[in-house]
Amino acid sequence: MDSLNHLISGFGVALQPLNVGLAFAGVGTGTFVGMLPGIGPINAIAILIPVTFAAGIPPESALILLVGIYYGSQYGNSISTILLNVPGTASAVVTAIDGHAMTRAGRGGPALAISAIASFVGGTLSIFGLILFAPLLAAWAIRFGPAEYFALMVFAFSALSSFAGGSLVRALVSTAFGLWLATVGLDPNSAVPRYTFGRIELLDGMDFVVVTIGLFAVSEVFQLLEDTQSGRGAPSIAGKVMVSAKELATTGWTMVRGSLVGFLVGVLPGAGGTLASFLAYSTEERIAGRSGRFGEGDIRGVAAPESANNAAANGALIPLLTLGVPGSGTTAVLLGALLGLGVTPGPLLLEEQPDLFWGLTASMYVGNAFLILLNLPLVGMFVRALSVPRWILIPGVAALAFVAVYAVNGSAFDLVLMTLFGIVGYIMRRLDFPLAPVVLGLVLGPLMEKNLRRAMALSGGDWGVLFDSPIAITLWGLALASLAAPMVLSRLTAEVTGGPSATHEGGS
Amino acid sequence: MSGRVDRVVGAMLALSGILGALEASTYDVGFMTDPVGPKALPYLVCVTLVGVGVTALLRPRAYVVLPDAAALVRMTGAVVAFLAYAGALPVIGFFVSTTLVTTALSLLFRGPLRGSLVAGTVLSGGLWLLFVELLSLPLPIGDLWIR
Incomplete structure (x- = not known):
C-alpha cells in the first residue's frame, strides 16, 4: 500500500496546472510527431530538451x-500506418498488415478506434506494471556495484545491436561510432583531451542533442529531398471512428494479453516495441486459429500490436528510471535529458526524488486520458494535418531543429556540426547502418567508462572483478545470449509478414 | 556494383580504427589516476572498428542503391544552405537568416516561390516571438544591425 500513498501524492504533482498543461502539450505533440513521417519522437524530444532547459x-x-x-x-504512430500504410517506426509494421487491410475494406474508422482503445489499454495497464515493478527492481539494483553496471551496459549495447534490425555487424559499427563520439573531449578522470584535434569547441565533448538532431532530423530532411514529387492527397476516414460492443468484446482479452507481452518485452533492453508487437500479433494469430482472418483485416490484428507497443514503451521506462540504463535511441535521449536536468536515474531515484517518479507515473494516467480524447473524437483534426504539404512542414521542422541546436551552447559552430552529422546520418541510412545505437553509445558511453574505471580502481587493476559476482555473470550471459536474438527475430518476422519486414529508422 | 561500396566502407572503418588507436596511444597521463586510464575505451572502440571493417572487406553485401543526380543536387543545395545559415546567423541575425534558409528549403521541396517566402517569413517571425519574447531564450539579433 506504500505505492498507493506515493501515487496519491504523485497526483498532487501531476494535477498542478502547469503539469497538466505540459502533459497535454506533450501527448498532443507526441500524437502529431508519431503520425507525421519525418519527425518522430526522438527528434521532437531532442528539439524540446534545450527549450525546457532554457x-x-x-x-x-x-x-x-x-x-x-x-x-x-x-x-499517433498508428494513424498514418492504418490510413496510408506508411509505418513511421518498425513497431508499427505489424499494425499496418490488418490496419490497412481494414482501411481498404472501408473500415478505417473502426481500425483507428480500436487502435486508440488498445493503445489506451496497453498504456494504462502498463503503468500499473511500472508502479509495481519499478520499486522492486530498484530495491534489487541497490546491490549493483560498478562491475555489475558495466556488465549491464554491455548487455544494453549488445541487445540494441541485435534488435536494431538488419545486420549485427552494421549495428556494432553504429555502437562503436557512438562510443567513439562519447570519448571526444576532455577525459573526466585525467583531463587528457581525446580526439579534439586542437578544436576548443570540442573540449566539452559532443552534445547528444546536436548529434541526435543531426543524425535523425537533418538526415531525414536529406532523405525526403530524394523524392520531392510524391505528394499525397488528404486521406479521409471511411466509416465512423467507433467500434461496436461486439468488437470490443472479441478484442478485450487480446488487448490484455498484448499489454502483458508488451510490458514484459519492453522491460528488456533493446527489444522494445518492435519485438513486442510481433510477439503479440503472432500469439493472437495462433490463439484465434481458423476463426481468425489475420492478414485480411482482423480487428484483433490491430488491437494486439497496438496494446503491446504502448505497454512496451512504458515498460522500457523501468530500466531507464531505476537503473539509469536505456535500451533504445529514444530512451537514451530521455536519459540525456534527465542528466541535463540534474537528475541521476538509478535505484535511489525513487527514494531521493519521489515527486519526480510518482509525479511522472501519475501524469501518465492524465496523459493517457488526454490521448484517448485526442485519438477518438478528435482524430479527424490530426488526420487533416497529414495533408499539410511538405514544403511547409519540413522547413518548419528544420527551423525548430536549428533553434534547438543553437540553444544548446549558443554557438553557431554546433549548426555546422549538426549539418555534418546530417550527412553522416544520411550515408548511414543509405548503407543500412542503424542510427539508434549511435545515440545509445554517445549517452551511455561516458557512464560505461566511468563504471569500468571505478570497478578497476576498486580491484586494483584486476580484470577478474568484472566477472566476480553472480549478477555480473548473469548479465554477461544475457549479453551473449542477446547476440543470438537476430536469428530468432528474423524467423518470427518471416512467420508474421511472410517475408523480410521493412524497418524504418526513427527509434521506438 | 557487387559490394564495392561495402568494401570501401569496410576499408575506411578499419583504417579509422587503426588511426584512432594510434591517436589514443598518445594519451599519456603523467601520474597514476586509475588502473585503466584514458586509453582503454578508445582502444576497445578501435579494435571493434578494425574487426567489423575487415569483416565487411571480406564479406561485402551486394547492393547499394545510389540516389539519382537531381536528388544529389537538391541535397547539396540543402547542405550549402545549412552551412551558410551557420555562418550568417551571428551576422545578420535569427530573423533574416532563418527566413532565407527556410524559404530556400521550401523551394527545394518544390514549393511555389511566393508561398515559400510567406511561409519562411511567418515561420521565422513566429519562432522569434515564441522563443525570444515568450520563453526568453536568447537568439542572435545580428551584429550587422547592432553596429
Missing part, C-alpha cells in the same frame, strides 16, 4: 512533457 521549468515538469511525447507518439 525555460527553467522544474525537472519533474520537464520530464512530464518529454515522456508525454514519448508515449503519445505510440498512439
Whole structure:
C-alpha cells in the first residue's frame, strides 16, 4: 500500500496546472510527431530538451512533457500506418498488415478506434506494471556495484545491436561510432583531451542533442529531398471512428494479453516495441486459429500490436528510471535529458526524488486520458494535418531543429556540426547502418567508462572483478545470449509478414 | 556494383580504427589516476572498428542503391544552405537568416516561390516571438544591425 500513498501524492504533482498543461502539450505533440513521417519522437524530444532547459521549468515538469511525447507518439504512430500504410517506426509494421487491410475494406474508422482503445489499454495497464515493478527492481539494483553496471551496459549495447534490425555487424559499427563520439573531449578522470584535434569547441565533448538532431532530423530532411514529387492527397476516414460492443468484446482479452507481452518485452533492453508487437500479433494469430482472418483485416490484428507497443514503451521506462540504463535511441535521449536536468536515474531515484517518479507515473494516467480524447473524437483534426504539404512542414521542422541546436551552447559552430552529422546520418541510412545505437553509445558511453574505471580502481587493476559476482555473470550471459536474438527475430518476422519486414529508422 | 561500396566502407572503418588507436596511444597521463586510464575505451572502440571493417572487406553485401543526380543536387543545395545559415546567423541575425534558409528549403521541396517566402517569413517571425519574447531564450539579433 506504500505505492498507493506515493501515487496519491504523485497526483498532487501531476494535477498542478502547469503539469497538466505540459502533459497535454506533450501527448498532443507526441500524437502529431508519431503520425507525421519525418519527425518522430526522438527528434521532437531532442528539439524540446534545450527549450525546457532554457525555460527553467522544474525537472519533474520537464520530464512530464518529454515522456508525454514519448508515449503519445505510440498512439499517433498508428494513424498514418492504418490510413496510408506508411509505418513511421518498425513497431508499427505489424499494425499496418490488418490496419490497412481494414482501411481498404472501408473500415478505417473502426481500425483507428480500436487502435486508440488498445493503445489506451496497453498504456494504462502498463503503468500499473511500472508502479509495481519499478520499486522492486530498484530495491534489487541497490546491490549493483560498478562491475555489475558495466556488465549491464554491455548487455544494453549488445541487445540494441541485435534488435536494431538488419545486420549485427552494421549495428556494432553504429555502437562503436557512438562510443567513439562519447570519448571526444576532455577525459573526466585525467583531463587528457581525446580526439579534439586542437578544436576548443570540442573540449566539452559532443552534445547528444546536436548529434541526435543531426543524425535523425537533418538526415531525414536529406532523405525526403530524394523524392520531392510524391505528394499525397488528404486521406479521409471511411466509416465512423467507433467500434461496436461486439468488437470490443472479441478484442478485450487480446488487448490484455498484448499489454502483458508488451510490458514484459519492453522491460528488456533493446527489444522494445518492435519485438513486442510481433510477439503479440503472432500469439493472437495462433490463439484465434481458423476463426481468425489475420492478414485480411482482423480487428484483433490491430488491437494486439497496438496494446503491446504502448505497454512496451512504458515498460522500457523501468530500466531507464531505476537503473539509469536505456535500451533504445529514444530512451537514451530521455536519459540525456534527465542528466541535463540534474537528475541521476538509478535505484535511489525513487527514494531521493519521489515527486519526480510518482509525479511522472501519475501524469501518465492524465496523459493517457488526454490521448484517448485526442485519438477518438478528435482524430479527424490530426488526420487533416497529414495533408499539410511538405514544403511547409519540413522547413518548419528544420527551423525548430536549428533553434534547438543553437540553444544548446549558443554557438553557431554546433549548426555546422549538426549539418555534418546530417550527412553522416544520411550515408548511414543509405548503407543500412542503424542510427539508434549511435545515440545509445554517445549517452551511455561516458557512464560505461566511468563504471569500468571505478570497478578497476576498486580491484586494483584486476580484470577478474568484472566477472566476480553472480549478477555480473548473469548479465554477461544475457549479453551473449542477446547476440543470438537476430536469428530468432528474423524467423518470427518471416512467420508474421511472410517475408523480410521493412524497418524504418526513427527509434521506438 | 557487387559490394564495392561495402568494401570501401569496410576499408575506411578499419583504417579509422587503426588511426584512432594510434591517436589514443598518445594519451599519456603523467601520474597514476586509475588502473585503466584514458586509453582503454578508445582502444576497445578501435579494435571493434578494425574487426567489423575487415569483416565487411571480406564479406561485402551486394547492393547499394545510389540516389539519382537531381536528388544529389537538391541535397547539396540543402547542405550549402545549412552551412551558410551557420555562418550568417551571428551576422545578420535569427530573423533574416532563418527566413532565407527556410524559404530556400521550401523551394527545394518544390514549393511555389511566393508561398515559400510567406511561409519562411511567418515561420521565422513566429519562432522569434515564441522563443525570444515568450520563453526568453536568447537568439542572435545580428551584429550587422547592432553596429
